[in-house]
Amino acid sequence: MDEMRAITTFIKTATLGSFRQAAIDQGITPQAASKAVMQLEKELGVRLFHRTTRKLSLTEQGLQFLESARPGLDTLNEAVRQVKQATEEMEGSLRISGPRSLGLQVLMPQFLQFAEQYPDIRLDIQLDDRFSDLVPDRIDVGFRAGAVPDGRMIARRLMPIQHIICATPAYLEKYGTPLNIADLMRHRCTGFRLPNTGKQMPWEFQVGSEIHYRDIPATIYSNDTQAEADAVLAGLGIGQLGSFTAVPLIRSGHLVPLLTEYITERMSLHVYYSNRANMTLKVRTFIDFVAARLIGNKEFYFSLEEATPA
Numbered sequence: 557m558d559e560m561r562a563i564t565t566f567i568k569t570a571t572l573g574s575f576r577q578a579a580i581d582q583g584i585t586p587q588a589a590s591k592a593v594m595q596l597e598k599e600l601g602v603r604l605f606h607r608t609t610r611k612l613s614l615t616e617q618g619l620q621f622l623e624s625a626r627p628g629l630d631t632l633n634e635a636v637r638q639v640k641q642a643t644e645e646m647e648g649s650l651r652i653s654g655p656r657s658l659g660l661q662v663l664m665p666q667f668l669q670f671a672e673q674y675p676d677i678r679l680d681i682q683l684d685d686r687f688s689d690l691v692p693d694r695i696d697v698g699f700r701a702g703a704v705p706d707g708r709m710i711a712r713r714l715m716p717i718q719h720i721i722c723a724t725p726a727y728l729e730k731y732g733t734p735l736n737i738a739d740l741m742r743h744r745c746t747g748f749r750l751p752n753t754g755k756q757m758p759w760e761f762q763v764g765s766e767i768h769y770r771d772i773p774a775t776i777y778s779n780d781t782q783a784e785a786d787a788v789l790a791g792l793g794i795g796q797l798g799s800f801t802a803v804p805l806i807r808s809g810h811l812v813p814l815l816t817e818y819i820t821e822r823m824s825l826h827v828y829y830s831n832r833a834n835m836t837l838k839v840r841t842f843i844d845f846v847a848a849r850l851i852g853n854k855e856f857y858f859s860l861e862e863a864t865p866a
Contacts, residue, residue, distance in 0.1 A: 560632075562596040563625055565589050566604060570614055570622050646838050647676035654699035657781040658825060659683035662715075662800050662856060663699060666846045673845075677838055685751045696839050698828045701798075709828045712843070714850040717823040718799035718858055719760055722811040727791045734794070734814060737761055740772055744793035746784050747774030754779070759796045761818035772796075800825075800856045807862075816863035825850070 568578035569589060579589040597604050604618035614622065654663050660683070671679050682695070698709075701717055721740075734740050740759075748757045756777065758769040775793055778784045781801060788795035789810060805811040813819075827843055829835065 559596070559599070562592040562599075563629060565592040566596055566618075567622060567626055567629060569593060569605070569612070570618065574612055646674050646841065648838065649678045649680055650838055650842060651680040651682070651694055651696045652698070652842075653682040653684075653695045655685050655701050656683040657685055657798065658699070658701055658717075658800050660782070661804075662825070662850070663846075666849050669849075670842060670845050674838070674841070677842075696829070697842060700826050700828060702823050709830060711826040711828040712847060714825045714827055714847060715853060716799075716821050716857065717825060718802075719796050719820045719823075720799055720802040720806070720816075720858055721759075721794060721796050721814045721818070722788065722802050722806060723794040723814060724789060724791045724810065725812055727794065728812060730791075737770065737815065737818065740770075740794065744775045745772050746787045746793045746795040747772070747777040748781065748784050748796075749777050749779040751779045760820045760822070761815075762820045763818065767820055767822055799858055803856050803858050806858065813858065813863065816858075819858065819863065 565578055565582060565584075568581050569575055572578050572581065575589040575593070576586045579586040582589070593604065600617075600621070602617040602621075603615050604621060606613045606615055652667070659681075663683075664681075667679060667681060671677070699714075700711075727744075731743060734743055749755065750757055756771065756774070759772045761768045761770065776787050778787065781798060784795055785797055785801045785805070787793065788797065789805070794814065802811060802813070806813050827846060829839065829843065
């Protein structure tokens with residue numbers, strides 16, 4: 557940056573015809589301007605100005621350097637101006653990634669409201685259950701369900717995610733209601749396979765201060781949370797669903813919560829980004845917009861008041 561300042565001072569001096577005018581333009585002293593150019597001359601190994609008590613003029617090498625350097629500096633200054641301007645403008649593209657499992661139900665309504673309020677911002681939304689790496693995937697803002705993203709990123713917790721055991725009223729009328737964890741073994745149940753590994757995800761139960769995991773045999777498996785929810789809604793079995801899927805269906809009467817004393821809450825939805833210090837205005841506004849609508853939102857949370865065993 558010292559070299560860039562020296563080149564800028566040289567170009568200003570050559571354009572304005574004096575160190576004094578160049579210094580005034582840059583907000584430095586004439587001595588500092590003269591010293592910067594002298595250091596540049598030393599670095600280049602040539603004299604850039606003829607100096608007399610009355611006149612300052614370019615040498616042949618100085619004129620050649622001016623003609624070569626000025627277009628490049630103008631381009632650089634324009635690039636800096638555009639970037640700075642972009643940080644204060646609510647327009648342009650905003651690339652977002654998030655898990656499909658939550659994206660369709662929880663995130664998309666927030667994204668659509670943001671797009672309506674800020675029509676000059678073009679949202680590029682990538683929804684899948686593969687974790688996106690911000691830098692190589694050129695993601696501005698990411699969302700992730702689970703544990704806190706690693707230390708390379710800044711994460712902000714938006715909402716808890718519960719695991720709730722539930723079934724349709726019709727299933728319970730036909731097969732009965734499980735009264736404890738062991739009872740689940742004699743019921744038809746659904747299973748979720750992890751998209752990355754294909755392994756069945758164990759069911760989890762909050763027992764006191766600990767979480768216990770149990771492999772529950774399933775009669776139907778899926779690697780998509782919505783497909784599993786559809787199987788439960790079809791009355792094919794009991795499922796352990798995420799609260800973002802289960803809670804609206806429980807409140808509408810389509811599903812009945814079971815064994816609510818074992819509901820877990822170890823996971824959360826996070827928004828993550830790389831560096832808030834260099835964040836553009838549109839990214840900062842988007843994060844704050846979504847956070848204001850999800851933090852403390854009970855739409856996808858099953859409260860203790862609702863947790864009455866069936």
